[in-house]
Amino acid sequence: MRTIQVKSGSAGYSVFVGRGLLSTLSRRLVNVRGKGPRGVFVLTSPEIWSLWADAFLESFPHQDPPSILFLQPGEEHKRLRTVERLAEQLAEARADRSSLLIAFGGGIVGDVGGFLAAIFMRGIDYVQVPTTLLAQVDSSVGGKTGVNLQAGKNLVGCFHHPLAVFADTELLQTLPSRELRAGLFESVKAGIIRHPKLFGYMERNAGAILARDPKAIEYVVSASIQMKAEVVGIDELENGLRMILNYGHTLGHAIEAATRYRKLLHGEAVAWGMIAATRLGLARQTVTRAQADRIEKLIFEYGPLPSLRLPVDRLLDAATRDKKNRSGVRRVILPSGIGNAVVVEDVTDAELHDVAESMLRTARESSATTDSVKE
Template sequence: MASITLKTPSLSYDIHIAAGLLRTLYPRLKKLYPAKKSFRPIIVTSENIWALWSKDVLASFPEPPTVLFHPVGEKHKRLAAVEKLADQMVEAGADRDTLLLALGGGVVGDLTGFLAAIYMRGIPYVQLPTTLLAQVDSSLGGKTGVNLATGKNLIGSFHHPLAVFADTNVLATLPPEELRAGLHESIKAGIIYDPKLFKYMQANAEAILAADPAALTKVVAASVKVKAEVVGLDEKENGLRMILNFGHTLGHAIEAATQYKQLLHGEAVAWGSIAAVQLAVSRDALSEEDANKIVNTIMTYGPLPQFRADAKRLVTLTAGDKKRRSGRRAFVLPKAIGTVEVVYDVTDAELLSAANSMLTLMKAQA
């Protein structure tokens, strides 16, 4: 088992990565608490995930915990869903000793974390990510939140889990598009911080896309290490942590423009990453050689889905991005594979040109 510790000035917790973790979950949860300290687990999940993994989850529990269901999909990651779950928790007798367990992908993880942050002014929770994207990115770092119609994750809080248990067995049941969407977040980790990870994914695409257990475990562990190191250095996103948003400025705009219905998050980030690469090349900040390596690797882990969106609309939607500071748009640009910078002077004209170039490439791939 690989265990990576995320350390910040205020706290630390472990991200455990191994096959079969769900079947030994309850004793692992008990270890998070002092001796004789009681806790009352409540699981938040979706019906399809519960149908696949309930036997594994329940295998180690002395008695069945309360299970609350949340619909699948980004469009359901809204405040109304949080209120509904909170009411269900009250009905189930949840109190300050309740431990929420987020069993699912990024939507369930983000929403459950936010619910834990605000229920009775804060209760503990644990992440049990069931998608690759959640295992390598969204389940760790403490960002929680829900969407507004005008933008993604505009309401949220920093609330770290007690631990993350990433059971790699669950990846075997992922649809191919879900696997690829998660791999795009790992490609991002290589681009922004870890050139060795990028090179590994570039050279071993066939094994990784075939869900080879050893290859996937290596990718997950390396990706988690990147995020843990970055968050440990900048917990509240006041500086370095902003590099994790590479590809997300236009990626989030694409999701909003398509009403969160046409693309998975990792797919939108992949298109946003391509636009960022093209913008960097136009500024002579990134070599053509590295640009081609990045775009070709992203495409290798495709196919990326087509979507309908106007470039001007995408630029307009970036105005609602939560990373804006003092009215300025923050944009993460690659300088080389493994190195990026955050800039605040990207103009609408530059962004429009990059968006148009991205859309042109998308049409050429049809």
């Protein structure tokens, strides 16, 4: 097991990464809470619960199990009305300010659960037990919680840090391989923007990682979290450094929006976005040709990436409507060598058009289709 300390202005907590955390959870909660397992509520999805309920409940007292709340899967349930229904259920079950909520699931369960904990009785404690690779390396660290509006994703929410995060890598053994690979793109991102050692490791060990070798997975997950923890520790409220985490997201978000979040997984869209941003870096000479090639090669190593047929104008249109660009400033994150990134604010429409077109050409010719990568 590895432990990563997350420090930020308003909170500090530990992320535990390793195998077997789930079946020993109750005892570990006593350590972080400083008290026994009473008043524990679990938010999870029916699918996760049907797979893991036995392991989850193993360490809890059989006569006094935690109360289980369910969130149906799918982005359409990541809304305020879901949060309201869950809050009513908590109140009904007599949760109070001393209760603990465990968010046990993927990114949506984490975002909704964290937000529910942030606003129920003006804030109760919660812990994250992320079950997907993406949730383990990304959304469980940073304190961002929230739900969608019709007007856009994650437009309402809070910064609310968990008491602790338990990333049990054993849970990744049952993850569909497309989801595993989509999550690994976040680790690839971590390597590119700030962690040259992780970058090199992922170059050399793609076989072991994709075969879910426990040691390899544990290293990749903990190194990715370490990178994010450092960045968030330096810039909790996203005023500076944290922006580099958006590498690949300018066009990644635009791809998701233009395809209505239906064709690509988030990580896959970000992967195409990283390729575009890298080509912009090459044009701007923040990376050499050799470095750009290494980056693209690493991304495709964790593919296949689904092919994309999208008119460039539709993509650019979606990019300008992105909430992060509302102030009128378009910030693009470029790789700077391997293991470093820079934020540029002066990217012209023409430049963006060029790299979007170049990326879309590659994406059209990709051999993988969304069907072929579906599990």
